[in-house]
Amino acid sequence: MASVPVVRALALEPEPHLVAQECTACAARFFGRRAACASCFCETFRDADVPTDGEIVAFTIVAFAMPGVAVPYVAATVDCGGTTVQANIVGVEPTPEHVHLGQKVRLTTYPLGTDSHGTEAIGFAFTPIGA
Numbered sequence: 001m002a003s004v005p006v007v008r009a010l011a012l013e014p015e016p017h018l019v020a021q022e023c024t025a026c027a028a029r030f031f032g033r034r035a036a037c038a039s040c041f042c043e044t045f046r047d048a049d050v051p052t053d054g055e056i057v058a059f060t061i062v063a064f065a066m067p068g069v070a071v072p073y074v075a076a077t078v079d080c081g082g083t084t085v086q087a088n089i090v091g092v093e094p095t096p097e098h099v100h101l102g103q104k105v106r107l108t109t110y111p112l113g114t115d116s117h118g119t120e121a122i123g124f125a126f127t128p129i130g131a
Helices: none
Strands: 001-005 019-023 045-050 053-064 074-080 082-088 104-114 120-128
Touching: 019 082, 045 082, 053 082, 074 104
Parallel strands: 001 120, 082 120
Antiparallel strands: 019 045, 053 074, 053 104, 074 082, 104 120
16 A cells, blocks of 8 residues: 655655755755745755654643544644654643653654545654653
8 A cells, every 4th residue: 555645744764754944054944845944035945854753842732623623632842853843742641741841752653544546644743752
């Protein structure tokens, strides 16, 4: 069965990891297409692999969502070696007793569904290290 990442920043091979766009002038990193760097206005970028381990620097426990989205869940900002990543935290009970600032996490992937051709869409999140 073929697998495809649901976002361009997710690379599945050789091991799952994120790839940011890094400014060639100031090394600021961004996800998604940019016409110019928000830090220095340079217009050239290179691919930069993002570390798969990180630390939670901000989070919220989402209690209300659109119909069909299971709640509660943890939405977080993760610092991965200086690159800021927005993602959900999975594999942990979504309570303040189980999620905290400074918590060490690791990138994980999960299937989102399969289309009529058998191609599986893959998403990403972070899970606490040791969980």
